[in-house]
Amino acid sequence: xxxxxxxxxxxxxxxxxxxxxxxxxxxxxxxxxxxxxxxxxxxxxxxxxxxxxxxxxxxxxxxxxxxxxxxxxxxxxxxxxxxxxxxxxxxxxxxxxxxxxxxxxxxxxxxxxxxxxxxxxxxxxxxxxxxxxxxxxxxxxxxxxxxxxxxxxxxxxxxxxxxxxxxxxxxxxxxxxxxxxxxxxxxxxxxxxxxxxxxxxxxxxxxxxxxxxxxxxx
Amino acid sequence: xxxxxxxxxxxxxxxxxxxxxxxxxxxxxxxxxxxxxxxxxxxxxxxxxxxxxxxxxxxxxxxxxxxxxxxxxxxxxxxxxxxxxxxxxxxxxxxxxxxxxxxxxxxxxxxxxxxxxxxxxxxxxxxxxxxxxxxxxxxxxxxxxxxxxxxxxxxxxxxxxxxxxxxxxxxxxxxxxxxxxxxxxxxxxxxxxxxxxxxxxxxxxxxxxxxxxxxxxxxxxxxxx
Numbered sequence: 001x002x003x004x005x006x007x008x009x010x011x012x013x014x015x016x017x018x019x020x021x022x023x024x025x026x027x028x029x030x031x032x033x034x035x036x037x038x039x040x041x042x043x044x045x046x047x048x049x050x051x052x053x054x055x056x057x058x059x060x061x062x063x064x065x066x067x068x069x070x071x072x073x074x075x076x077x078x079x080x081x082x083x084x085x086x087x088x089x090x091x092x093x094x095x096x097x098x099x100x101x102x103x104x105x106x107x108x109x110x111x112x113x114x115x116x117x118x119x120x121x122x123x124x125x126x127x128x129x130x131x132x133x134x135x136x137x138x139x140x141x142x143x144x145x146x147x148x149x150x151x152x153x154x155x156x157x158x159x160x161x162x163x164x165x166x167x168x169x170x171x172x173x174x175x176x177x178x179x180x181x182x183x184x185x186x187x188x189x190x191x192x193x194x195x196x197x198x199x200x201x202x203x204x205x206x207x208x209x210x211x212x213x214x215x216x217x218x
Numbered sequence: 219x220x221x222x223x224x225x226x227x228x229x230x231x232x233x234x235x236x237x238x239x240x241x242x243x244x245x246x247x248x249x250x251x252x253x254x255x256x257x258x259x260x261x262x263x264x265x266x267x268x269x270x271x272x273x274x275x276x277x278x279x280x281x282x283x284x285x286x287x288x289x290x291x292x293x294x295x296x297x298x299x300x301x302x303x304x305x306x307x308x309x310x311x312x313x314x315x316x317x318x319x320x321x322x323x324x325x326x327x328x329x330x331x332x333x334x335x336x337x338x339x340x341x342x343x344x345x346x347x348x349x350x351x352x353x354x355x356x357x358x359x360x361x362x363x364x365x366x367x368x369x370x371x372x373x374x375x376x377x378x379x380x381x382x383x384x385x386x387x388x389x390x391x392x393x394x395x396x397x398x399x400x401x402x403x404x405x406x407x408x409x410x411x412x413x414x415x416x417x418x419x420x421x422x423x424x425x426x427x428x429x430x431x432x433x434x435x436x437x438x439x440x441x442x443x
Contacts, residue, residue, distance in 0.1 A: 148360060203367055203371070
């Protein structure tokens with residue numbers, strides 16, 4: 001069931017090309033605006049600013065793209081899913097699908113940053129691994145919150161307000177690892193943060209799994 | 219709430235306020251007399267965490283047994299907990315101004331506390347923007363549990379991982395178990411208990427008030443129909 005749902009999400013996404021390209025363009029414009037406002041030339045930006053800019057761009061594009069996972073859908077489709085699948089299958093498929101989406105966005109963001117702003121990262125493998133972990137955490141937290149926000153009136157503002165405090169813990173860990181990677185520290189220095197990130201991911205995904213059935217019922 | 223608990227709460231706070239301002243305190247460098255902030259600042263956080271925990275408890279109970287009573291208790295605990303949090307933040311800032319030299323110092327503990335307050339402000343925004351009463355209660359219960367669990371690592375674990383200027387962490391002189399001497403304990407523990415009791419008292423009053431208000435609304439609705 002989960003795989004069928006993921007398959008359905010992918011199919012829908014490919015069919016509605018405007019949405020996915022809209023998100024891509026959003027990310028591109030964000031990064032381009034960063035580039036222009038700092039009027040950057042090669043290597044004129046220090047590493048702390050790089051990390052701050054990168055995570056801000058990723059945070060905003062991820063929140064906006066995951067928000068549509070429940071907010072965009074019509075009332076009728078909800079009832080249709082409700083009849084077909086268990087809530088657990090739905091939230092798991094959403095989390096997995098959104099993880100892929102977030103990872104795609106983070107990697108695209110990384111490539112665009114390298115292109116426009118420069119790439120001061122020293123340990124690429126570790127950085128990409130961090131991106132995988134944060135993508136999973138973001139999607140676990142944001143999928144549930146998107147479900148909550150979709151039931152309320154001013155969904156889009158609510159989405160941002162509800163999600164920021166929840167994912168700050170994740171973001172802080174990620175920023176710390178990024179700092180280590182930028183400073184070229186040994187991998188063992190980031191071990192603690194990676195474990196923390198993993199633990200926070202476990203908490204967030206377990207909670208989404210447990211709590212989703214309650215918001216789905218209505 | 220039992221009457222004797224209320225009497226104890228009032229008595230304890232009378233004692234804490236006189237003893238906290240008048241009793242002798244240990245002389246520590248930098249802190250000096252500001253060490254008395256311990257009696258008024260730290261109990262606020264104890265109160266806040268207790269009330270938020272009770273609020274989450276009632277949110278879990280609400281999801282299992284959805285009654286208006288459980289929802290009311292969850293909301294009012296969060297409400298009063300938020301007030302405690304804001305007071306804790308203000309007293310902490312006052313202390314930081316004397317001990318650290320500025321009201322806001324960007325310390326991990328301050329940031330964590332600010333985020334905890336953000337979570338509960340978002341909780342009330344969420345409640346404000348859903349119209350259906352039952353749905354409002356269910357969604358906010360889910361968010362309450364989710365945010366509380368995501369907040370725990372933030373205020374309890376992260377400040378311990380990073381270096382912090384806050385007393386009690388990172389080897390700063392402070393009120394941890396090694397140098398909180400017995401005279402201070404005699405005031406500090408009563409302060410914590412007293413403030414928690416006062417918090418629970420306020421919550422019980424507010425819950426009573428809300429119950430009556432809801433009853434009045436019901437009666438008015440019946441009159442119209």
